[in-house]
Amino acid sequence: MSALDLFASAMGAFMFLAIIALPFFPNTGSSPESISEIKKELDAAKAESTQTKKELASAQKSLEEAKQELAEGINKYPIELVITIDISGSMAVPLQRLKDAIKRLTIEVPKVTREFKIGVVAYGGDGKFVTVPSVVITKVSRAGFIQQIDALELLPGETDVPEAVSNAMAMFSPPNDKVRKAYVLIGDVGPYEMIGSRSFDIYAISEAQANRLINAGRGVQVSKNYETEILNSVGSFISSNKLRSVMAMYTGNATRPGDASYNVIALTKPHSTPFFKAVANEGGEDNGHYSEEPSEMLSMLLIAVLAAS
Secondary structure, eight states: OOHHHHHHHHHHHHHIIIIIIGGGSOOOSOOHHHHHHHHHHHHHHHHHHHHHHHHHHHHHHHHHHHHHHHHHHHHHSOEEEEEEEEOSTTOHHHHHHHHHHHHHHHHHHHHHSSOEEEEEEEEOGGGOEEEEEEEEOOHHHHHHHHHHHHTOOOOOSOOOHHHHHHHHHHHSOSOOTTOEEEEEEEESSOSOOOTTTOSSOGGGSOHHHHHHHHHTTOOOOOOOHHHHHHHHHHHHHHHTOSSEEEEEEEOGGGOOTTSTTHHHHHHHHHHHHHHHHHHHHTTHHHHEEEEOOGGGHHHHHHHHHHHTO
16 A cells, blocks of 8 residues: 555544544534634645645656656666776775675676676786776676686785776777766875885885874875876866766775775875865766765765766
């Protein structure tokens, strides 16, 4: 039974008690005037109930139309998703979350879209990359793709974010107005560890120096040159077509003292957090999404995919 049916039944029972049964109860002092007022109130309640039913029906219709429009939007064009993730030593939990999310995503999204294509660029220490080439997910191709995803392992050391982003952008198919594309960047340090081009050597800082800076709520000075490069790249991606979305996830909050690269993450956090937010902001209010919770990995990837619709 629907909510409207329950509401109507309850209203009917109330009206029976108030109008039909009330005169047969012992005299409680109610006058004809008070009964008349009750009838007026009930008439008003009936009118309000009718209006509420109309509003509910209208809302239900709008909801169904929105669901239909979304379904048509999802089915109308193919979807491409490219993910860039840091797999340096501190990223064990986010990497596992991503693996789990991709397994679910590659089952559910193909059910509701014409074509779902996904690829991953994983960047680790010493400028090393592991690329899982973009592939259209089918029952046959999914097994091989997931096997490559499961094989991703941590690569401790200094990371090269700009080149990873550049490699990811190159993975997208050529510009096409009829292909929806979503880009995702996941990491716990901004582009400040460039090998041979850092303006500081964070690894040369002693534990005592690092602790003093962290306890004072201070970070370290970093070069912002590569931030601009990445933001321009993401901005160009977004502006190339309206069927685009971007999601950025900063995972540094999950790192604790004693974890791998804790000092690096803590000392760069004042710069890294705004950077990842800026990446998400390139997508605008509707097509840009930001998170700091690895536990939200699956939902955020779904949002990125749907936002591109």
